[in-house]
Amino acid sequence: MTEKIEPESNTKNQYQNRELSWLQFNARVLQEAADESVPLIERLRFIGIFSNNLDEFFKVRYATLKRIVEAGKGGRSFLGGISAKELMEEITKTVIDQQKNSLRILRQINHKLKEENIFIIDETQVTESQSEFISDYFIRKVSPAMVTIMIGELEAFPSLKDSAAYLAVKMVMKKEDETFITKYNYALIEIPRSIERFVVLPKEGDKQFIIILDDLIRYCLDNLFSIFNYKSITAHMIKITRDAELDIDSDLSKSFIDKISKSVKNRSVGDPVRFVYDKKIEDSTLKFLLHKMGIDKTDSLIPGGRYHNRRDYMSFPSMGRPDLQYEPKNPVPIAGLSLKGSLLDKIAEKDYLLHAPYQTFSYVIKFLREAALDPNVKTIKITIYRLAQVSHIASSLINAVKNGKQVTVQIELQARFDEEANIFYAEQMQSEGVQLIFGVSGLKVHCKTCLIERLENKKIKRYALVSTGNFNESTARIYTDYTLFTSNQKICKEINKVFDFFEVNYKVKKYEHLIVSPHYTRNAIYHLIHNEIENKKRGLPNGIKLKLNSLSDFKMIDKLYEASRAGVSIKLIVRGICCLIPGVKGMSENIEAISIVGKFLEHPRLFIFENAGDPKVYISSADFMGRNLDNRVEITCPLYDADIRQQILEMFEIGWSDNVKARVITSAHDNAYRSNDKIKVRSQLAMYDYYLNKLQSKELVEN
Template sequence: MQTPTKPQPQLLNRELSWLAFNRRVLQEAQNPEVPLLERIKFLAIFSSNLDEYFKVRVATLRRLVKLKKKTKAKLGEDPAEQLKKLLEEVGRQQQEFGETFRDKVLPELHRQHIHLVSGPDLTGEQQQWVQTYFREKVRDLLSPIILDDNLHHLFLKDQTVYLAFSLSELVKGKKSDPEQRVLVMEVPTKRHGGRFVVLPTVGKERYVMFLDDVIRCGAAELFPNYRQVEAHALKISRDAELDIQEEVSGNLMLKIKSSLQKRATGYPARLLYDPAMPQDSLRLVMKKTGIGQEELVEGSRYHNFRDFFGFPNFNQAELSYPDQPALPHPTLPKAGGKLLAAIATRDHLLHLPYQSFDYVTRFLTEAAQDPQVTAINITLYRVAAKSEVAKALVKAAKNGKHVTVVVELKARFDEESNMYWAEKLQKAGAHVIFGMPELKVHSKLALVTRTEDGHNKLYAYLSTGNFNEVTSHIYADHGVFTSDPRLTSEVAEVFRYFLDHQPKSGFKHLLVAPFELRDKLNALIDHETKLAKKGQDAYIILKLNALQDERMIRKLYDASQAGVRIELLIRGISCVIPQQPGQGVNIQQRGLVDRYLEHARVYVFGNGGEEKVYVASSDWMNRNLDRRVEVAFPILNPELRAEVRHLLDLQRQDNTKSRDFDNHLIGPESPDAPRIRAQFATYDYLKKLARRRPASSKVEPKPGPSAGEA
């Protein structure tokens, strides 16, 4: 008798899952309880996310569609069908985005005496002011390109707003000009210093204008020979996938530089256009750029809403979230104190952005200046343009320390900054390693070697977040300072791999990809499954940015069917379909979108009452588990483990900003139940912790998720 084939598990399409995440961002822009200027920022985030989505995911699918060989078997779905579905969803979201801006945000700005005006809205006095501003501040920044027979190809820069001018009806006496003409010019946002122009205040009324509209107002002066001048916005997004052969030999730096140049001139993934643009003008732009019908996406009068990150605040603090000054750390010394001495005595857990990233830069600066420190090793994935971290490493190298820096040149959209600092570090004498062959180095590790009593003592910082001062203000991450040899000796083994390229195994505490992370996660899931089958309490809690790996999802489905209670806190992509009979009946899922971007990864396994808690750099995606160097590290100190669990429990209990699998807000269980907003509650908890450590550090973690919990 033939054994029946086990049905394949159902998975949510990755692309649609990502779009569901971006819709959660849009929901924050629609929420009237969110301060107005923060809602505008969420519109900017939505737009920025969608730009990157087209540059990477849509561009990749379009390349797959163009391939002659069949790709359906590999993807599980025909790429053309997949592309059609996601573009339909993008269209729906963009329509909703436009309605949100026009019908909700603009009227609320008006109620707050802030007016985003265009030419027809201006008074005579304002028109005169704008014309003067155009002549003095804008006109000399413009470079029109005429689309005529002399122009063989029009190149539009990636992620840049252009205005296409359609000119007609010559003024009498100017017969030397053609009757019809089309020109394109870049809106000089960077050279101007921003996308917005603030007009003079009238009483308590404040006025602001798109730079695009200032140019439109000056169009008559630009083209005096024509009676009719129309201007419509264009923006192109280019394929951002770098085609890099990650072989062992060859100069990777040169390859990256070459690929970045190709990205700037990469294949068009999308051309956004104003639907009011005359069709003959649009066809001429398409002809000159070589853009086909499939790359056309109908937009609106304005593009590049990411520029709303720079929308003026008019000094109205009440329209933004209240300031949350970085909190002092309860166990690390204040500025001027010795961090290495404090780390020698105990572990310290850092929570960003609630506590300051300055502790990290101080750690590296102190090591750079300490005469007993002999070496500093660090991994750099995304480096700030004005990186204090990199400056400390340069100083250390110049001070004679042996500085080894693993710089990931393939960190998408941060390659240029990483290359800049890699070259600076090399010139300072640091040993710079450009990632690993065929792998991205995504782990966040720093290791300091210090000579004490004739022996080398190791100090480490392990984190979920990048060594980046800028993102540390908006990304919520965990990091641990430790001199515990159980961890530092294994961190040293990871750095040894970067030097000798010999695969490592036998880590007792760290879970390291691509060597053992997947296998050890499987073993941890299997252990919970065995407990459940014995009738014992078994649970798994995962906080991730993304859960996409099919094999891991299958393991979770099997564990769920065996009775393991699984709770997922997923910010972005999740291909799991929870609470489905036959595969995920014991799986519950929620996602949190709030003021800060949830970036930390935390894995919790019940382990028969002796919980195992890991903090990690790795999501559960194919690339993280198999094609990156990632590190998950246990929180060994019981007090700090309870601290991580308490913060995780606050997110599990959030009934203000959490959304379920269907993107519905999870509200209080009853009208009288208290409202819990995890990010605000986290700040309050860490504030109390800083004031009275003994009383507030004895946090008892909740047991695993009960069957009735969301």
């Protein structure tokens, strides 16, 4: 059933606001924590993901809104018809409600843990036998790592670290104490990040016990402050979130690495944008802290629970209970592509497509390691956006240089929240002789591609990877992404043009196969959509199927609305932000949209256009956001291999059939699960089974 709106509807009801849509996505993450069919420890980890997402949201999106307000601007034109100030108030209200819900869910999970003989205790529940262990643990591990600041007597309040958790301690001094002038004294304890947040205590029979580090410190407050003569002491958690925008130094004498490195360090003292506190903290303590920190009404004040930095639940200990976690499924090989022997020889014969994490990311490592050793490989070029902490990708590239290859790495030093890791690897690779390129002025390089040039029969032949995700073996275990392995010389030649653009970026290249941002993607997608509109008018097969992380560009949304009004059927699978409102009569009645949130993070971008019965199929690094279309270097790559195209079409249909983890995106924004009478399909499990069956069928044929 569709909702009717008047044709003259204004901007506000044509689009969902981007920030509020993102909060709806995070609400879907929280739904996974609430879902009793999700294993118990995994539910706790979803609480951690929800909290981590929220931290990043305030560092980036909320901070941007705050800058708009402080600049005296309204922002209605690009915020979907709402002013920045109104939006900040709406965000704060929504986040407070979500935080309340997350605490309720956490209490439910803790109750369920008790039923499984796992007890998370606080400082008031410590037994005599546990007391000895905790005191020893505190002295040996915690106390040496702690930073404790006596703030009651300080003239200047210390700068609190971004997103670090602190215990705000209040001591009520005894009359006979002459150490302090005032009746009350205050201290801040920074919760050490170098120590696991969840301390597993010795088992007692079948019962397992955990104490959160915050409560372990609370239990040891008397030990910590024993030199003071107080009659009572309390400790409540606080956390501050700071603006994460990088302010890059314009000093021409500094290298780009030095500028980014300095800017990342300065981020820790950026303007505060959110202050979260234990709602049970005394009013006098809260007022003291707010006054000292200079936090005012334009900052988001969020009353929370006893514990902050719940992102640490992402690393909640397994407790030796595999039954309370997702059943591990080993990634399967790609049918017909062995990790033994030469990958390049196999790719020379045909294209292959890797779908991580269902299939093993080891193929990407093998591709680079083989190139590093092969005496006929002369050059390796690669774009890097986010690397794993321990990166086999980086070590393979360094290995290649040591073997005499010319290695060029385009590394994005401004990949948000991964700048430090990228700086570390950039310096390491540079010192080993890797040629580094630091992007294009004014553009982030977000495409994921690798190009190898190999001497064969006295001629150069190229091999390439094009991916929807990062060359990162850690995230490849939890993010779903596609990587194309190809020796199609037409595509490889155009990938080489992209690398040429990095080095000589005043020349705009022309492409016949790849669709490249920032120069071509917007118009190319417009043209593909328009082609479906024309096919509809001619009575030819038509339709659009898109899988995206985010859909927020208003002009692109308008083009999809135009296609809908022309009668083109549009199916959208959008994981996160979706500013398009589906199912509205006269505007989007032919558009359906779902979002899938489950065990893995849905990350690939797929574009499928029916094209009069001969589908055009693409994988891409670009979402339909202004930044991806106009302000980044992105690659959208056509899939020419018939088997691979068919695989993508089948994968999309599996995702579209999901009626277990799919939520329907509507104007109600209620994250309702898709419900129907069809056979239950949980798409992420079904995709794994798809590849397993494909592999087994291949083996049967060969045997």
